[in-house]
Amino acid sequence: MANRALPLVVARMWGRETASRHGPRPSLDLPRILQAAIGIADREGLESVRMSSVAAEVGMATMSLYRYVGSKDELLTLMADIAAPEPPALDGRPWRDYLAAWTRANRDFLLDRPWLLQISRSTPPVGPRSLRWLDRALAALAETGLGLGERINIASTLTGYAASQAALVLSMATGRTTAGGDDAISGMVGYSDVLSQVLDPTDYPELAVAVRSGAFGAAEEWVDEGDFTFGLDLLLDGIQTLVTRRDGGSEVRW
Incomplete structure (x- = not known):
């Protein structure tokens, strides 16, 4: 069966856009536009990121921006991926140590850029950065005996936990009513x-x-730290129990 055509936003994320552009040669590249949009979000919040404000930031007409980004929704999807840092290196760490660091790093970059929490996380990761986070979590669990579906569910659960904890910390810090x-x-x-x-x-x-x-x-x-660590340990304890069950062991091994 032939592969389906990639959605345009995905093709742009991976540098696989094949459709030719007509008209004058582009004077900007997509990464520069995305960095400008991220700069606005960092300074003023996500509500200030508009096609017009991004166009003004890079010195072009708003309509010209649509040659690079198809819509505001596409812009936000691209921003969310490029704004994420690289995941922690595996460095041969045991899966529990790595996933603890992985989840904490996930929470921390959301705390650094709270506007990322406003972008819908209901769609599966499709960008290079977000998929690298998923890949590293799966790799950390590779020797546990868990199936790939279980490992994906674990990564999704830890991602959700990182996001909910970041939102809680930010809510308390700002005194949100x-x-x-x-x-x-x-x-x-x-x-x-x-x-x-x-x-x-x-x-x-x-x-x-x-x-x-x-x-x-x-x-x-x-x-902040106490609450986060308490909840994270509960999740990791549950994963450990599942791993032990797959091994056929009768006791949880730490």
């Missing part, structure tokens, strides 16, 4: 205060105890 704009629910302490006023211990016995004990206030101090 609820959609209604009520400052009283900003931060864990404010959240705990609200819960203490609405929870009926009869209906929510354990949660009410947690609120009265100050557990949510303590969580505010945890929300």
Whole structure:
């Protein structure tokens, strides 16, 4: 069966665009345009990235930009891939050590560029950088006895965890409020205060105890490294259990 034609945005990511362009010879290249768009996002946020603003940044007419990028959605897809750093090197590390570093690095580059969290992550990775992250995670698990489908699911789960933790840290750091704009629910302490006023211990016995004990206030101090490491260890423990099961072992090996 013949291969399907690559979507244009994918072909551009991989330098495999074959369609000829008519008109004057291009005066810019795609990487320069993407770096300009990334610069705007870094300085002003993703909402400031428009075809017109990117065109102005590189000194061209907006319509001329469409010779390089087909739409804003395509621009964002290309930006998300090129803005990601290279994944950590494997360096012969055991899979658990590597995936811990891999997940932390994933979270960290999202913290460095929060606007990446606003770009939809619901589509599978298709760019050179994002696929290199996936490849390295699969390689780290290659000797575990897990199937390729299981390894892909593990990588997806860890990616989702990195994104959710980055979003949580950023939310706490900026004091983001609820959609209604009520400052009283900003931060864990404010959240705990609200819960203490609405929870009926009869209906929510354990949660009410947690609120009265100050557990949510303590969580505010945890929300960065402590919280991240705790959740990551839970995930890695689960992977270890799965690996051990594949080995036919009766005990979890650390």
